[in-house]
Amino acid sequence: MTWVDELPRTGSWPAMGVRADTRPWPAPAEPEQLRRRREVVAAHPDVVQARPGSEAAVAELCALVGAPDLAAAAVAQPDDLCLLAPEPGWPLVAGALLFPSHWRLAEKLGRPLAEVHDRVPGYPAAQVDRFLDRLRPGQVVARRNLLVHRDGELHAPWPAIHDAPVEAWWLRSERQTLRRLPQSGHVLFTIGTDTTPLAELDAGVRRRLAARLSELPAAWVEYGGVGDRLSELVSWLDA
Ligand code: HEM
Numbered sequence: 001m002t003w004v005d006e007l008p009r010t011g012s013w014p015a016m017g018v019r020a021d022t023r024p025w026p027a028p029a030e031p032e033q034l035r036r037r038r039e040v041v042a043a044h045p046d047v048v049q050a051r052p053g054s055e056a057a058v059a060e061l062c063a064l065v066g067a068p069d070l071a072a073a074a075v076a077q078p079d080d081l082c083l084l085a086p087e088p089g090w091p092l093v094a095g096a097l098l099f100p101s102h103w104r105l106a107e108k109l110g111r112p113l114a115e116v117h118d119r120v121p122g123y124p125a126a127q128v129d130r131f132l133d134r135l136r137p138g139q140v141v142a143r144r145n146l147l148v149h150r151d152g153e154l155h156a157p158w159p160a161i162h163d164a165p166v167e168a169w170w171l172r173s174e175r176q177t178l179r180r181l182p183q184s185g186h187v188l189f190t191i192g193t194d195t196t197p198l199a200e201l202d203a204g205v206r207r208r209l210a211a212r213l214s215e216l217p218a219a220w221v222e223y224g225g226v227g228d229r230l231s232e233l234v235s236w237l238d239a
Contacts, residue, residue: 003194004205007146007173009212013220014122016131021142021177026065026077027192037075040098040155047155048074049105050083050094057083057186058094064181064188070096079177079190084113086185090132092116093186099154099193101147101172102225121219137182146212147172148226148233152195159225166233169198171209198237210237 008017040047048071050058058070061083067073073081074096083094089112097105108116113132114125135141150160152170175192201209213226214234221230 003144003173003175004171004196004201006144006175007209007212008144009208010215013216014120014124016124016127017143018131018141018178019143021140023142025140025177025179025190026079029078033078034075036154037078037098041071041075044155045071046106047098047100048096049109051110054083054085054093054186057085057181057184060181060184060186061094061188070094074098079192082189082191083181084132084187084189086187088112089114090129090187097191099191100157101149101174101193102156102159104157119223121217121223132178132187135178135180135187137180140177140179142175142177144176145174147174148198148213148224149195150225152197154193154195166229166236167199169233170195171198171201206237210234213237 008015011017050070061081062069062073065073065076067076070081080098080100081094081096082092084090085093091110091112092108093110095105095109097103113128114123117123117125149156149170149172150162150164151168153160172193172195175194177188177190179188180186181188198206198209213230216224221227226233
């Protein structure tokens, strides 16, 4: 079983789609991924940011990772890290966002979760807020999304502007977890990013992906950056 087998296959988008998670965290990292993470932090120090007042929660997170500060925690393990404060609307108060899929931490920091998602059509804001209000320490949930990028660059704060042929595009998926930190009461949101060239998927997976992409609503196509090339992408995957 690989991460490709865990991708959402059917059902509505967007969906909460969370399930209980028992995987140990932090996860072991491949040296190559950590090398890329160190490179990104060195080249773009603003990928790590924390709002005043979040120090105790950041320290609690760093202790979990065994790192002295947030920048060190960001490169000691494979996931991107976001902290949400236990205040109305669960504002994003700190983050280490090295491998973003088309967003910038500085633009979201300090904003409640509903505003963080203001570009996401149909985001179930009330449901997510209620879920976080009830999340207890010790309870961990995970969800996965499905993304298509025009190249394999992990550090992707902006969509790629080049017009690569669909056969050079990449499948990308984030394995996200949510857990409540017992001392500060903040919620830790982790994002683990997996990528693979579409061309390397076997025929069965390509057909499944084509079926999923075809059933996704127009709003996803628009948001997801596949744009007017959906039918081209689906025909190539299905060939
Ligand atoms: C169960 C909880 C959540 C749900 C259901 C959810 C849902 C979504 C969906 C459907 C998208 C569109 C892209 C995709 O398919 O992944 C998205 C994007 C995003 N999510 Fe979430 N999300 C959740 C939690 C969070 C949390 C805790 C954060 C914390 C920072 C977050 C930050 C973002 C950001 C920054 C984007 C990109 C927004 C943009 O493009 O402007 N999400 N989310």
